[in-house]
Every structure is written in structure tokens, then in C-alpha cells.
Amino acid sequence: MSQAVPATEAGEDDVVLLAVPATGAYLGVLRTATAGLAARLHFTLDEIEDLRIAVDEACAILLVLAAPGAELCCRFTVTDATLTVEAAVSAGPAARLPSDEAFAWQVLNALTDEVSAEATSDRVAIQLTKRRPAGTTPVPPAD
Secondary structure, three states, rough: EEEEOOOOOOOOEEEEEEEEOOOHHHHHHHHHHHHHHHHOOOOOOOHHHHHHHHHHHHHHHHHEOOOOOOOOEEEEEEEEOEEEEEEEEEOOHHHHHHHHHHHHHHHHHHHEEEEEEEEEOOOOEEEEEEOOOOOOOOOOOOO
């Protein structure tokens, strides 16, 4: 399922919601969406690839924690200066995110500007933020 939320409903931000089955077979869809949205903000090819890797890594962490039959939901928020990706899955109460010292977490920190995570009794989410390079302007959305 994919859904775009018009800017009038989401304030000044563009929001794209994607939900795919929580299996590795669908990570390519999320990587492609990440690359397309990052390109709108004039990220360099290296920055786009970093974001693709970060989203892939965050989703891989979540897939291990996902409840059977869960969906992997990604919310992409595009502003004039940032791309924020929140990936989330429903998970059991015993689900635990890796520690801040884990290699996967270090990768996320190295590839993005901000990383945060949240685990509740039935949901686990990781949020990644990348800022647009200084001195560039985003391409206006096509009508």
C-alpha cells in the first residue's frame, strides 16, 4: 500500500507512506523510494547511496523484530531541507532494539544526520534524518 499525503494536509511537508510485508523481498521497494525522494532534495549520488544503505540497515533490524505476518511501514517526510524516514513494524513485547554500541547502530549514525528509535509493547520504530546539502535548492514537485 502506498499513499501520498498532500502538503495541505501535512502542513508544508510532503509525506509518502509505504507499507510492505515485513520480509526482505520488499526492501528494494523502500530503497528505491528513498533514492527517488532524496534525489528531489539534490542529494549527491554518494549521499543517496548512504541513505539507501541506512534505510536498508534500519529495516533489516526491524525485520528481525517483526511479529509474524506484520507489515513494514515507512513514512517519508520531505521538507525543503530534510528527508526523514520512519520505519516501523508491529512486534512482540520482548522485542529489543540493538544497543547504541552495536555495529548496525554505528552504521546508521555514520550514514545519517540523526537517528532515533522507539520500542513500545507492540511496535518498534527507527527514525532517520538526512539534511539537504547547503547551497542547493530542491526541485519543486511536479503537478
